[in-house]
Structure formats: structure tokens, C-alpha cells
Amino acid sequence: MAFKVSLNVIKLFFIFSSTLIISCQESTEWPNMNQKDYSKPPVGFPPIPFPSDNPYSREKFELGRRLFYEKILVKDSSFKSCSHCMKQAHNFQDNVPNSLGLNKIAEPRNTMSLTNVAYFDKIFWDGRGSRIEQPAYRSLFLPYIFGLDTNELQKRLENHPIYPNLFRAAFGENVKPSAWLVAKAISTFVRCLVSGNSAYDKFLRGDSNALTESQKRGMKLFFSERTKCSVCHSGFLFTDLQFHNTGTTNHYFDFGRFYVTKDYKDRNKFLTPSLRNVEVSAPYMHDGTYKTLEEVIENYNRGGFPNINKDTLIKPLNLTKEEKEDLINFLKALTDWEFLKNPDFAEPK
Ligand code: HEC
Numbered sequence: 001m002a003f004k005v006s007l008n009v010i011k012l013f014f015i016f017s018s019t020l021i022i023s024c025q026e027s028t029e030w031p032n033m034n035q036k037d038y039s040k041p042p043v044g045f046p047p048i049p050f051p052s053d054n055p056y057s058r059e060k061f062e063l064g065r066r067l068f069y070e071k072i073l074v075k076d077s078s079f080k081s082c083s084h085c086m087k088q089a090h091n092f093q094d095n096v097p098n099s100l101g102l103n104k105i106a107e108p109r110n111t112m113s114l115t116n117v118a119y120f121d122k123i124f125w126d127g128r129g130s131r132i133e134q135p136a137y138r139s140l141f142l143p144y145i146f147g148l149d150t151n152e153l154q155k156r157l158e159n160h161p162i163y164p165n166l167f168r169a170a171f172g173e174n175v176k177p178s179a180w181l182v183a184k185a186i187s188t189f190v191r192c193l194v195s196g197n198s199a200y201d202k203f204l205r206g207d208s209n210a211l212t213e214s215q216k217r218g219m220k221l222f223f224s225e226r227t228k229c230s231v232c233h234s235g236f237l238f239t240d241l242q243f244h245n246t247g248t249t250n251h252y253f254d255f256g257r258f259y260v261t262k263d264y265k266d267r268n269k270f271l272t273p274s275l276r277n278v279e280v281s282a283p284y285m286h287d288g289t290y291k292t293l294e295e296v297i298e299n300y301n302r303g304g305f306p307n308i309n310k311d312t313l314i315k316p317l318n319l320t321k322e323e324k325e326d327l328i329n330f331l332k333a334l335t336d337w338e339f340l341k342n343p344d345f346a347e348p349k
Pocket residue numbers: 222227228229230231232233243244245246248270271272273274275278281283284285286287293296300311313314327
């Protein structure tokens with residue numbers, strides 16, 4: 001009897017463990033085809049512009065997502081590739097003024113967010129980039145980011161138990177993993193990081209209770225002639241995609257847009273950042289100089305520090321304590337918690 005029972009237990013164990021193995025294999029070997037179609041934008045947003053030479057597919061999204069969190073893309077595998085500096089909980093950017101790449105070498109500027117970057121026609125604080133594929137490709141080889149070389153990267157991916165299959169599923173039967181395809185897959189994932197379900201968006205779609213009274217007052221101030229915030233932080237992205245000097249600091253070590261145009265009129269000007277999810281993306285500005293939204297508002301309120309190229313829109317605002325609070329509360333209404341916590345954008349299990 002005891003023998004029979006233990007045999008059954010053993011049988012059960014085998015059935016159980018083999019189903020476990022099968023389900024594990026399913027979830028790690030193949031893209032999750034039931035997953036939502038992230039090529040569709042939130043209500044009220046224009047279509048996500050996928051380039052014709054790198055269109056969306058679910059397989060590419062899933063491959064890109066894995067690579068985004070992949071240690072083997074880093075020379076010494078000491079961190080998880082893109083996600084090391086682009087943290088979902090922090091709006092796909094870093095929570096320190098200067099991110100640390102390979103060998104803990106610091107980036108000179110505060111990391112910019114990847115959220116909604118699909119819609120940006122210029123990328124980086126000085127606008128020197130235009131396509132996501134560019135930095136996705138270059139980061140693999142730059143000695144202060146991932147520090148790999150093409151052959152090593154190819155070898156690691158080809159010898160990996162699941163990547164060769166995932167690359168074939170994403171790019172075609174006769175394909176082998178390569179750096180360029182890594183960049184294309186990561187870019188597809190990144191283009192799908194679209195955030196448009198904040199309390200403010202819900203308010204725009206007709207839910208008048210989505211904003212608190214303070215947030216409604218803050219919204220009026222934000223869009224007012226008096227503050228002029230929305231002149232630069234305009235449209236559904238809350239950026240005009242132009243370059244301005246806002247008198248952020250007393251001393252600019254960084255010439256910003258000037259490095260691209262070599263025009264003195266562009267000295268110390270930076271791309272207007274989007275304000276979506278700004279609540280979770282401290283520290284702020286190109287140099288990460290402000291630790292809190294209170295500090296940012298304080299600087300706008302004093303009209304910024306003097307600078308020869310300071311924008312004429314930046315003037316002392318004489319905001320009361322309550323007005324400052326309202327403005328900050330409105331900025332918090334731009335936080336899209338569903339996006340920041342969406343498990344489909346997190347590290348795959
Ligand atoms: C003249 C254009 C302009 C106006 C007007 C303007 N901003 Fe900005 N804003 C910018 C630019 C450019 C930056 C980045 C500056 C830098 O890094 O030095 C910025 C940065 C910010 C940041 C930090 C975002 C981040 O992720 O680092 C916040 C918050 C912000 N602005 C809110 C506001 C508010 C609130 C107002 C109105 C009181 C306002 N801005 C008015 C152009 C503008």
C-alpha cells in the first residue's frame with residue numbers, strides 16, 4: 001500500500017514537473033502572442049509612426065523587450081542593458097542626475113525619458129539624434145555604455161538557447177542574430193512605450209472628476225498667459241520639440257544645442273522635455289540640477305537665472321504659495337500609473 005502511494009506520488013510529481021517545464025518553455029521560448037497590440041495609440045493620440053523599414057510586429061516587440069532587459073548585451077554582464085538607466089518606475093529614465101554605464105562611467109547629462117519618444121522628430125537634449133535605431137545600435141559598442149564588439153555580440157546571441165528562434169520569429173526564417181537586428185527590435189519595443197492614460201487624459205475624455213479642484217486650478221495656471229508654461233510645453237506631448245534656455249542654472253557647463261548648430265544663438269539651449277509622468281522622473285533638467293518639482297517651480301517663479309540666451313517668455317511670476325502647489329498638483333495629474341506599472345513593459349518572466 002505504502003509502495004503504491006509513493007509510486008503515485010512519484011507519478012504525480014513527474015506529470016506536475018513536466019507540465020511546469022512545458023509551460024516554462026512556452027513562456028520563455030515564444031513571444032506571448034496573446035499580449036495586447038501596442039502598435040495602437042491611446043484614445044486621442046495620433047497613430048504611432050513606425051518607420052517603413054522597421055514596421056511593428058508582436059514578435060519584434062517581444063524580442064525587443066527581452067533585449068531591453070538583457071545582461072548579455074553588456075560586455076561584463078554587470079547590468080541589464082537599456083533598463084539599467086531607463087527604468088519603468090521612473091518613466092523610462094534614470095533617478096540620478098548622471099547615469100552610470102560600463103565601468104561606472106558617468107553620462108555627462110541627465111538621462112532623457114523614452115516615454116512617447118516615437119513621436120519625437122529630434123532626440124537627446126541637444127536634438128542631435130532623429131531615429132531611435134541610432135542610439136540603440138551605438139550603445140551596444142560605445143565603450144562607456146555596453147562596450148561589446150560585433151563578433152562577441154553575435155556569438156553570444158547565436159549560442160543562446162532561445163534568441164536564435166526569437167530572431168527568426170521576428171525577422172524571418174533565414175535570419176541570424178546581428179547588432180542591427182538587436183537595434184531594430186529594441187526600437188520597436190521603445191516605440192510602443194506610449195503613455196496617454198493620466199488623470200488629465202481621463203479629464204479630457206469627459207471624466208470631470210478625474211482632476212481635483214487644486215489640479216483644475218493648476219491646469220488653468222499652466223495654460224495661462226501669465227505663466228506661459230504651455231507655450232513651450234505644448235500639445236499632447238507637452239513639448240514644442242524646440243530648444244530654449246530657461247535660466248536653469250547660474251553657470252552652464254554644457255552648451256546644449258550649440259554643439260549641433262555651432263550657432264551662438266543656440267548656446268545653452270535644450271530640447272523642451274515632455275512633462276508626462278514628470279512626478280516620477282526626478283531629478284530634473286538637462287543636468288539633473290533640481291531634485292524636486294518644488295525646486296523647478298521656484299526657479300520659474302524667480303524668472304530663472306540670468307543668461308544671454310534666456311527665453312523672453314521666462315519672467316518672474318509672483319506665484320502665491322497656493323498657486324505653486326496647484327501648479328505642482330497639475331503636473332502630478334500627468335502621471336499615468338497604468339503605463340508605469342504595465343507588466344507588459346516590464347522585464348519578461
Ligand atoms: C521658454 C520655454 C519654456 C517655458 C515657458 C517653460 N518651460 Fe519648462 N522647460 C523648458 C525647457 C527647455 C526645459 C529644460 C531646460 C534645461 O534642461 O535646462 C524645461 C524643463 C521643465 C521641467 C523639468 C522636466 C524634466 O523632465 O527635467 C519642468 C517640470 C517644467 N519645465 C515645467 C514648466 C512649467 C510648470 C512652466 C510654467 C511655469 C514651464 N515649464 C515653462 C521650456 C520651457
